[in-house]
Amino acid sequence: MKYLGLVLANLRRNKLRTVLTGGAIMLAVVLVCLLLTMPAGLDALLNNIANNTRISVHNKGGVVYTMPYSFTRKVRQVDGVLAATATMWFGGAFEEDGRVSFPNFAVEAEYVGAVYPDYNIPAEQLADFQRYRDGAIVGRQTMHKYNWKIGDRITLRSTVWPVNLDLRIVGEMPSDRSPLLWLNWTYLDESLKAHGYRGLGIANVIWVRARDPNRVNAIMRTIDDLSRNSDAETACETEKSYFANFFGSLQGFLTIVLIVTALVALCIVFIAANTASMGVRERARELAVLKAIGFGRRVIFGTLLAEAIALSTVAGSSGVMLAIGLTRVLKASTGWNPALGPLGSFMVTAPVIVQGLFLSLFVGMLAGVVPSFGAARKPVVQTLHEVF
């Protein structure tokens, strides 16, 4: 502790360099954190969304291959199934230019609440969803994006089905990260019939909630057995596996992101090492004098190291802070992006913060150790000789 003054004085000696080095480390930590939020966001999404009692039932051939809607009833009767709802992609676009800007599905209002209790939708809103055929429950992210309130009326133009639906927002999924919109299965079914088409009759995915997490595998087997040799054989998956597969095609992009992150991190190490070694070289004379008057190697090594660590810790923490601020801005400005999917949710999670701080600390150590080690070990006579 008594050398703290020396360390601080050394940091203040060349303020410009300290600021430049600290700034470089800070920016790099911001970058690394921002990039790491992409895979971290995906992980967090998989862990959060994926409930260990929820099962997806879909056609073995793919989600677009659909199943008869009536299969939902059979699934509900399987022992251990608490609730099940058929879902169908509506592909509704709200905006004029016709893009689907948030995912929206038709679900069965009377069952959906029991399948997704973890979405924490208030009971009276779920009751309204059942009561009003044209009701819709919307995720908070989308509510904020369009400034919608409960009670608002909106029109979604389907890009898949030949109907437009007028909806009344009756509930909100209270999660900032939820872009979803649910509409009533019967409403879509009847609208199709009213336009002279066959009704829905089919489902993309049937979401099932098991009573007991230990029985999930048995239930999945039973459901698959039920559909065996039918025209629509099913493949059950846990919710986690479903989403992991769904986002599997992003792996390649993630690899590139991680390569770039590694490059940027390497970049910081270079900058910091460069500067630290310059600082030590410049101070060679002073260090020799310190040694000559009796300061030990360890003390010199320690103070130099402490200097590097102090700088990188301060820079690293401000970098993490800046990253948190920036992700807020990014999140507000981008919203749901079909190309990025869950990567666009830019979440600074606790592991990301820890990784960012660890990185800056590591840089501080590495950049401090090499030159300090050399400086502390150099014989006094040689250094003084070089200087004078």
Place this chain on the structure above:
Amino acid sequence: MLPVSYSVRNVVARPGRSLMSASVIALVVIACSLFLGLIASLKRTVSSSGDPMNLVVMRKGSENDGASWLPLAAFQAIRFFDGIARDAADQPLASPELVVQPFFHTHAGGRENVLVRGVEPVALAVHNIVKITEGRMFTPSTHEAVVGRGVVGRYVGTTLGSDLAFGHGTWKVVGILDADGSSFESEVWIDVRELAYDARRPSPYSGARLRAASAADLEPLMRRIDADPRYALHAQRETEYYAKQSESADSLYILVIGIAVLAGIGAGFGASNTMYAAVQARTAEIGTLRALGFSRAAILTAFELEALALSAVGFAIGAASAVGLSRLIGYLLGGIAFGAATSTTNVIMLKVTTSDLLGALVLALAIGICGGLAPAWRAAHLRPIDALHKA
């Protein structure tokens, strides 16, 4: 004016320190050009699929073929519209198509949605870009398939001669489809009737592609299809359609530019540091130069040039490594899968092109100029007497 060689020699004179700063710039260049290359490759893959002479016909309101459907009667009607090119047998070059996205299984046990396009043999005449480079085109009604080059080997059963199982059936792979790097190479083509049956589609087609007889026929043809009251259809140029499909990649540019700017500022700090050290180490020399009568502008220019030379070296190293790294990634990963708007998988080949490198060059030079400015300014404003005194 100080000769340019003065600046260049100064870079070489301290190889260790110069290399350090140049490496930092090089790393930023690599990161920047890899990212730019990725997005450009993605956009190129999708947008190069469009042919300026082709039209896409879909149900009004659909965003892509995957979400559209076209009744048989509607296709039979538009097929004989004026302005559609004809082949040697006087048949119109109108290709009815069905797009379905079944699961394909990767060797690692995962699954991805792959775009399977049901077509008739006329498709090859309409999609000029598509060629069968190995094997042959499938024979309709015999459960044969041709697979895109990007799909080959990526999934179970996607090699020439093997049996490919998806949906409810199994198809024999008889040919490999090459499409000049466009997104057709991420598709599997089979007989349209087989696909409609397999996917249990009540309507056999999702859309149609038409080849216009001449560029002048495009507009009237589009107007006629859109105005036809019997069917709610919409025709658009194929180039426009694919340009729209690739739009979702645009938002990635914001991300890349953000990353490039942040990393660039960081590297600028690094370059600044090095240049400050150079100025400090050469105080006496600068004093001497000033005393000899070199102007402030000359000193400023000399140091700016030195910083620029440094970033040029960094760019050269970075650009070469980025190109090499992209090849290595291509070699190791094969192609990079990317989600397409139709929620299918696009396999893209990462390629860092000249324009991507140009973007990185601008960044590197900006780092050099901005990073060198403050130290150069300081060098130019040293008082000769003080500088000599210090020495």
